[in-house]
Amino acid sequence: xxxxxxxxxxxxxxxxxxxxxxxxxxxxxxxxxxxxKTELDAFATPPSFLFFHWTTENYATVQExxxxxxxxxxxxxxxxxxxxxxxxxxxxxxxxxxFAPTKRTKDILxxxxxxKMMPPVGVLVxxxxxxxxxxxLDSRAGLVFILCLGNLPIVIWMxxxxxxxxxxxILEAARMDGATVGRELIYVLAPMxxxxxASTMLLNxxxxxxxxxxxxxxxxxxxxxxxxxxxxYSSPEGxxxxxxxxxxxxxxxxxxxxxxxxQRQLVRGLTFGAVK
Amino acid sequence: xxxxxxxxxxxxLLTPAVALLFIWMIVPLAMTIxxxxxxxxxxxxxxxxxxxxxxxxxxxxxxxxxxxxxNTLVLVGSVLAITxxxxxxxxxxxxxxxxxLNIVRLMVIAPFFVMPTVSALIWKNLLMHPVxxxxxxxxxxxxxxxxxxxxxxxxVAIILIVSWQWLPFATLILLTALQSLDEEQKExxxxxxxxxxxxxxxxxxxxxARPITVxxxxxxxxxxxxxAEIFVTTGGGPGLQTTNIAFLIYxxxxxxxxxxxxxxxxxxxxxxxxxVAFFLVRIVGRNLEG
Numbered sequence: 001x002x003x004x005x006x007x008x009x010x011x012x013x014x015x016x017x018x019x020x021x022x023x024x025x026x027x028x029x030x031x032x033x034x035x036x037k038t039e040l041d042a043f044a045t046p047p048s049f050l051f052f053h054w055t056t057e058n059y060a061t062v063q064e065x066x067x068x069x070x071x072x073x074x075x076x077x078x079x080x081x082x083x084x085x086x087x088x089x090x091x092x093x094x095x096x097x098x099f100a101p102t103k104r105t106k107d108i109l110x111x112x113x114x115x116k117m118m119p120p121v122g123v124l125v126x127x128x129x130x131x132x133x134x135x136x137l138d139s140r141a142g143l144v145f146i147l148c149l150g151n152l153p154i155v156i157w158m159x160x161x162x163x164x165x166x167x168x169x170i171l172e173a174a175r176m177d178g179a180t181v182g183r184e185l186i187y188v189l190a191p192m193x194x195x196x197x198a199s200t201m202l203l204n205x206x207x208x209x210x211x212x213x214x215x216x217x218x219x220x221x222x223x224x225x226x227x228x229x230x231x232x233y234s235s236p237e238g239x240x241x242x243x244x245x246x247x248x249x250x251x252x253x254x255x256x257x258x259x260x261x262x263q264r265q266l267v268r269g270l271t272f273g274a275v276k
Numbered sequence: 277x278x279x280x281x282x283x284x285x286x287x288x289l290l291t292p293a294v295a296l297l298f299i300w301m302i303v304p305l306a307m308t309i310x311x312x313x314x315x316x317x318x319x320x321x322x323x324x325x326x327x328x329x330x331x332x333x334x335x336x337x338x339x340x341x342x343x344x345x346x347n348t349l350v351l352v353g354s355v356l357a358i359t360x361x362x363x364x365x366x367x368x369x370x371x372x373x374x375x376x377l378n379i380v381r382l383m384v385i386a387p388f389f390v391m392p393t394v395s396a397l398i399w400k401n402l403l404m405h406p407v408x409x410x411x412x413x414x415x416x417x418x419x420x421x422x423x424x425x426x427x428x429x430x431x432v433a434i435i436l437i438v439s440w441q442w443l444p445f446a447t448l449i450l451l452t453a454l455q456s457l458d459e460e461q462k463e464x465x466x467x468x469x470x471x472x473x474x475x476x477x478x479x480x481x482x483x484x485a486r487p488i489t490v491x492x493x494x495x496x497x498x499x500x501x502x503x504a505e506i507f508v509t510t511g512g513g514p515g516l517q518t519t520n521i522a523f524l525i526y527x528x529x530x531x532x533x534x535x536x537x538x539x540x541x542x543x544x545x546x547x548x549x550x551x552v553a554f555f556l557v558r559i560v561g562r563n564l565e566g
Contacts, residue, residue, distance in 0.1 A: 117553035
């Protein structure tokens with residue numbers, strides 16, 4: 001009797017969950033389907049869901065006409081570069097706060113968090129003028145720099161929460177055995193920290209890839225990453241729905257895959273450890 | 277002895293990060309404050325004059341400010357309401373025994389990983405287009421007149437798009453919190469004959485209070501600065517109907533090149549964000565103690 005109730009419950013919750021998941025995912029699915037249609041089919045009423053003339057020509061056109069790879073490479077350089085530099089600055093800082101905390105550590109952490117709260121639009125004018133005067137507008141270096149600073153607080157926080165979980169006894173044991181700080185870092189700490197480092201980098205890469213305030217305002221063509229490339233489809237060219245869909249699918253595909261691996265880190269990284 | 281050495285090392289490791297963030301925060305902010313007291317237009321460079329608080333008076337009494345403040349509040353409030361009212365049931369659903377949970381969870385989380393320019397343009401064209409969009413076809417299917425979203429209800433359209441992007445975030449955080457809820461406590465309640473509804477009201481909901489607060493605060497900080505979705509769909513229009521504070525400041529700075537006025541607006545935005553940030557930092561700080 002009890003078993004039957006449980007089975008029914010599983011069936012009901014499974015059906016409901018799948019329906020809802022499908023509903024939320026539908027816009028993405030629809031975009032992917034549209035990217036394989038001809039422009040005529042993309043506009044068709046009633047819309048055709050599966051039985052249309054499948055074609056991959058949109059993907060070829062997107063590359064030919066608007067040089068998709070140029071912008072994809074920009075995205076990789078900007079997201080990757082800002083992530084690496086942020087890690088270089090954040091790892092030592094987080095290490096120091098996690099393993100040699102002082103009474104000011106908590107205040108410093110909270111202050112770092114508060115810099116993330118500053119709305120970018122509040123400093124848009126000075127940043128734009130500084131970039132103009134230093135020739136950094138529409139340059140990849142400029143975008144790497146600003147995205148690095150923008151995400152630095154999140155990176156430090158995530159690393160801090162990971163480092164905090166490494167048992168201190170192990171470090172003390174290593175120290176007793178006469179290990180120097182450098183050796184301690186390389187042989188004891190690094191292997192234990194690798195998962196945390198990897199997931200921090202992953203989340204930061206995703207955030208930088210999707211960043212669309214500074215990239216839209218500070219780049220136009222040469223340094224434009226995919227966010228800006230897609231925005232160019234908002235002009236009348238956006239009427240080409242199949243091509244818009246193909247370009248969009250290409251722009252989000254890598255991140256959807258990476259995102260799948262970073263679900264759990266997402267919570268840690270974006271709530272600053274306030275939800276566990 | 278070794279401790280002193282470690283302390284010194286620790287400090288020198290921390291310094292670059294602190295210095296960089298300090299400069300990043302203080303230099304542009306100081307410049308914004310300085311610019312906000314000037315009459316300064318990029319089209320008329322070289323004629324900057326000190327005008328005191330004139331820019332603030334102008335910005336705060338500008339009808340565009342009131343309109344965009346209202347739009348900002350409506351946008352933030354509606355998206356918060358939608359993502360939490362939907363996020364709680366979805367999280368509860370995903371906390372049930374579900375076959376193929378991993379795939380369902382991936383589908384639910386996916387919108388969060390879509391870049392804002394893509395989600396805005398896909399929704400605007402493929403779904404919300406008044407003639408060929410999927411929503412138009414659906415409403416004709418049930419015999420209703422299709423809605424011309426971006427003309428008749430542009431702010432609602434933006435709200436729907438942004439809610440779709442942030443629902444995964446709320447769901448994921450609430451789900452994480454639910455999974456840490458003590459199963460035994462719930463079972464004990466069931467043993468005592470508590471019905472599902474009262475278990476939910478007296479055990480689950482109080483447990484969710486804190487994660488919901490966190491979702492509200494973090495989403496608010498990001499939602500106050502929604503920009504790309506407006507930039508690629510409506511450009512703030514028609515009229516001022518979808519202009520929020522972030523977009524208003526952007527257009528004053530980089531469309532009208534009015535540096536002084538945009539800076540004053542920027543500071544107003546900073547003050548608004550800081551009010552929210554104050555509460556978030558307190559909650560996070562309390563958590564650090566434990």
